[in-house]
Amino acid sequence: MAVDFSRWAVVAHKDDTGFGRGAADLRQVLGVGRHLVIPSERLWDKPLDGVSEVLLDAKCSREKLRSLLNGLEGIFFFERHNWHPDLLPACRELGVRSVCIVTWEWFKGGDKQWDFCDLFVCPSQMSLSVVQAQGRKNSIYLPWALDLSRFPPRSVTGPARLFVHNAGLVDPDDRKGTGDTIQAFKSVRRDDIRLMVRMQKEAPLPEIDERIVIQTGNLDNPADLYATGDVAIQPSKLEGIGFMIIEPAASGMPVITLDYPPMNEFVRQKNLLVRKRWLKRKSYGSVWYRHAHLRLPDIKDLARKIEWCASHDLTEISRANRAWAEETFDPKKLREQYRSTLEQFLP
Numbered sequence: 001m002a003v004d005f006s007r008w009a010v011v012a013h014k015d016d017t018g019f020g021r022g023a024a025d026l027r028q029v030l031g032v033g034r035h036l037v038i039p040s041e042r043l044w045d046k047p048l049d050g051v052s053e054v055l056l057d058a059k060c061s062r063e064k065l066r067s068l069l070n071g072l073e074g075i076f077f078f079e080r081h082n083w084h085p086d087l088l089p090a091c092r093e094l095g096v097r098s099v100c101i102v103t104w105e106w107f108k109g110g111d112k113q114w115d116f117c118d119l120f121v122c123p124s125q126m127s128l129s130v131v132q133a134q135g136r137k138n139s140i141y142l143p144w145a146l147d148l149s150r151f152p153p154r155s156v157t158g159p160a161r162l163f164v165h166n167a168g169l170v171d172p173d174d175r176k177g178t179g180d181t182i183q184a185f186k187s188v189r190r191d192d193i194r195l196m197v198r199m200q201k202e203a204p205l206p207e208i209d210e211r212i213v214i215q216t217g218n219l220d221n222p223a224d225l226y227a228t229g230d231v232a233i234q235p236s237k238l239e240g241i242g243f244m245i246i247e248p249a250a251s252g253m254p255v256i257t258l259d260y261p262p263m264n265e266f267v268r269q270k271n272l273l274v275r276k277r278w279l280k281r282k283s284y285g286s287v288w289y290r291h292a293h294l295r296l297p298d299i300k301d302l303a304r305k306i307e308w309c310a311s312h313d314l315t316e317i318s319r320a321n322r323a324w325a326e327e328t329f330d331p332k333k334l335r336e337q338y339r340s341t342l343e344q345f346l347p
Contacts, residue, residue, distance in 0.1 A: 001097075003342045005335075007073035009034035011056060011083050014046045016200070016218050018168075018243045019078050022101070022144075026076055029145040029331050030338055036068055036075070038083050058084050065090050072096050074118075074346070079103045079240070081113045088116035097346045102127050102139070103240030105292040109134025119345050123241050124262035140345065142337055144241060146250060148329040150223045154252035156230050156318035160309040163195045164229030164253075166244050170203035176244065177235035177258070177297055182206045184302035185233070193310050196229060226251040231309045235274050235302055236263055237294040250325035254317040256305045260295045268324070269317055271308055275301040 008030075012023035014037045026032045036056040037048060048055065056068060065084055069075070074097035081088050081100070091098045099119045104127035120139035122128035131139045163185065167178040174180070178197065185195045186209055195212045197205075202216050219225060225247070226232070232248035232255045239245065245266045249255045257263040259273035267273060275298040 001073075001343060001346055003339045003346075004073055005031045005339070006033040007071070008032045009036050009069075009072050009075050011036045011038065011075050011077040011087070013038050013040045014048065014053065015040040015044060016046075016222065018241065020046070021222060021243065022078060022241070025145050025147045028147045028149075029334050031335070032076065034072070056084060058082075060084070062086050062090065066094065069094055069096050074099060074342070076101060076121075079106065081111075081117065088113055092116045097342070099342070099346075102131055104130040105238055105240050107131060107134065109136045118347065119342070121341075124265050126261035126265065127240075138345065140341060142341060143328050143334065144246060145334050145338065146246060146325075146329040148250060148325060148331070151226060151247060151251040151325075152223065153322050154226065154318065155315075156253060157315045158313055159311055160230035160254070160314060161193055162229045163193065163231050163233050163306065163309075164225075164248075165195065165197045165233045166225050166248075167197060167199045167203075168244065169200050170205075173237070173294060175236060175238050175294065177237055178203075179206050180235050180297050180299060180302060181233045182208060182212065184235075184297075184299050185212065185306060187299070187303045188306050188310070190307070190310060193306075195233075198225065222247075223251075226253055229253065230314065231256060231306075233302075233306065234263075235297040237296055238292065239263055242266060249321045250329060252318045252322035252325075254309060254314050254321065256302070256309065258295060258297050268320075271312075272305055272317075274298060274305055 010023045010026045010032050013020040035053040037053055076099050078101050088098055097118045099121055100117050101121045120131050120136055121142050122139055123144040128141045165181045167176050170178050183206055198215045200218055232253050234244045234257045239262055242262050245255055245257050245263050249266055255267050256272045257267050260276050264273055277296040277298055
């Protein structure tokens with residue numbers, strides 16, 4: 001099939017979550033024409049533009065759903081199929097191609113609804129391995145369609161003095177490693193470094209010292225998360241896509257993260273990869289997905305990575321990160337990769 005992205009839609013939130021930003025990326029980079037907007041589950045909905053964006057309520061009738069899909073060539077959607085209970089069957093009936101961009105951690109390949117999905121796009125090798133291990137062979141790796149124009153290039157030179165940790169929404173499992181970041185930073189005995197922790201909402205945190213600043217609330221422009229600071233500390237215990245690792249690296253910031261996939265797929269400097277502890281534990285307590293366990297960072301080694309960055313010139317790491325991003329997320333290259341892949345694999 002010949003792909004015309006202007007006749008495609010993305011099914012996702014329109015908010016400041018990763019899925020909301022991801023939807024904006026797909027529209028900007030690939031030229032996806034429409035956005036079927038799912039009400040936000042954790043933050044606030046942004047206004048619809050009234051032209052190419054329309055609300056998709058999970059409780060709307062099958063007839064309403066079909067009217068929203070009518071005339072589309074295909075849809076992209078994230079993580080799960082039940083944004084509407086009839087979404088995938090309706091697409092199949094109407095001949096609308098369905099492409100899931102998989103965040104692997106909650107993926108259950110045995111769910112029969114996935115039989116209606118035409119293609120699984122995996123933005124990390126970790127995602128691809130999980131999806132294929134669960135029997136979904138109609139899957140392929142493609143880089144995340146990051147809109148690099150949102151991230152002006154940074155040039156970090158010299159040793160780090162200001163470290164930044166972007167926590168997003170701190171959940172009970174502290175998946176982004178916010179508490180670990182604070183504890184490790186406090187153990188580094190230097191008066192010449194600072195840590196800025198940004199959270200979208202208030203949450204319980206370890207006690208801080210005078211070198212640590214906590215900022216709460218959303219920034220108007222998400223790229224401002226990476227406009228300041230010398231190093232991003234993001235020791236995530238579990239990541240689906242890993243925006244908080246990809247985005248600062250794409251800006252040209254060195255990134256400290258856990259030496260575990262998919263995080264270590266995007267950080268290529270061994271000096272910045274934190275050892276994991278031997279133990280792992282369930283994600284979200286009572287929920288158990290065999291592949292979705294949390295790997296915990298070694299706090300002492302995280303502190304050593306912070307000390308290393310405060311003692312070494314980071315110029316070459318900064319330059320290498322931006323060069324990697326410009327090669328990986330070149331918009332013309334991404335559009336061609338996505339178009340050629342869909343034309344090859346979709347019926």
